[in-house]
Amino acid sequence: xxxxxxxxxxxxxxxxxxxxxxxxxxxxxxxxxxxxxxxxxxxxxxxxxxxxxxxxxxxxxxxxxxxxxxxxxxxxxxxxxxxxxxxxxxxxxxxxxxxxxxxxxxxxxxxxxxxxxxxxxxxxxxxxxxxxxxxxxxxxxxxxxxxxxxxxxxxxxxxxxxxxxxxxxxxxxxxxxxxxxxxxxxxxxxxxxxxxxxxxxxxxxxx
Numbered sequence: 001x002x003x004x005x006x007x008x009x010x011x012x013x014x015x016x017x018x019x020x021x022x023x024x025x026x027x028x029x030x031x032x033x034x035x036x037x038x039x040x041x042x043x044x045x046x047x048x049x050x051x052x053x054x055x056x057x058x059x060x061x062x063x064x065x066x067x068x069x070x071x072x073x074x075x076x077x078x079x080x081x082x083x084x085x086x087x088x089x090x091x092x093x094x095x096x097x098x099x100x101x102x103x104x105x106x107x108x109x110x111x112x113x114x115x116x117x118x119x120x121x122x123x124x125x126x127x128x129x130x131x132x133x134x135x136x137x138x139x140x141x142x143x144x145x146x147x148x149x150x151x152x153x154x155x156x157x158x159x160x161x162x163x164x165x166x167x168x169x170x171x172x173x174x175x176x177x178x179x180x181x182x183x184x185x186x187x188x189x190x191x192x193x194x195x196x197x198x199x200x201x202x203x204x205x206x207x
Contacts, residue, residue: 010052014067017041017087025088027078037069037114041085046094049101057109068106068114071099075122080133090135095157096164097138100127104171108178116179124184127172138165148197159198159206166195 017039018024024039026032032039045053057064074090075081081099084091100123107116125131129141139155150158169192176185198206 010055013042013044013048014040014070015042017070027074027082027085027088027090029088030077032073032077038066039073040067040070041087043067043071043082043085043102045083045085045098045102046096049098049105053102054105054109057106057111061109061111064106064109064111065114068103068111068119071103072115072119072122075099075119075126078134080136081122081126083136092135095161097127097136097168098164099136100168101171104175107175120175120179120181123172123175127169127188144191144194148194162198163195163206166192 018034022034022038023031024034053064053067056067071081071085074085078090080090081097081103082090083096083098084093103119103123106114126133126136127138127141129138139150139161143150143154144162150162152158155161169188173185173187173189173192176182176188195206200207
């Protein structure tokens with residue numbers, strides 16, 4: 001009973017966000033067709049990248065593909081991968097880059113046919129801060145290159161931001177390795193270790 005109830009709850013979201021003919025309103029406010037996938041929104045990615053999306057990819061791979069295509073469309077039509085997409089916009093909740101983790105997990109679990117050739121350069125650019133983003137831009141990545149962390153005087157909630165982005169960079173490193181992008185894999189792996197610069201062994205905390 002407990003398992004069935006938990007399964008019922010985990011399947012309440014993401015939401016199918018389209019009309020009966022498959023058309024949906026995208027992040028650009030326009031109506032788009034979805035002929036070979038079901039567009040989904042209402043993805044609480046910061047909450048779900050750890051366990052829910054990995055579970056979907058294992059048990060419901062067809063849904064994992066739908067979610068990946070939906071995230072790619074949000075990036076193409078809205079200008080960035082979202083953090084907490086709600087309806088046809090970015091909700092702006094929480095922090096980090098959980099879409100990177102979800103997409104990397106989808107790929108390394110063998111789910112194909114959702115546009116990785118288009119997603120990968122977009123993921124890299126957004127992770128490196130190349131270009132401008134209408135939502136979900138990372139704090140200036142050059143600060144990490146300069147200091148090895150985000151100084152709290154320059155970035156609010158700096159410790160949380162760095163740890164979340166290290167998680168995303170680790171996922172991108174794994175994804176890059178699977179794609180044969182060894183130079184990018186080395187870059188993201190090295191940057192994913194920057195959390196070590198925040199740990200204070202004398203007090204046992206990151207700060």
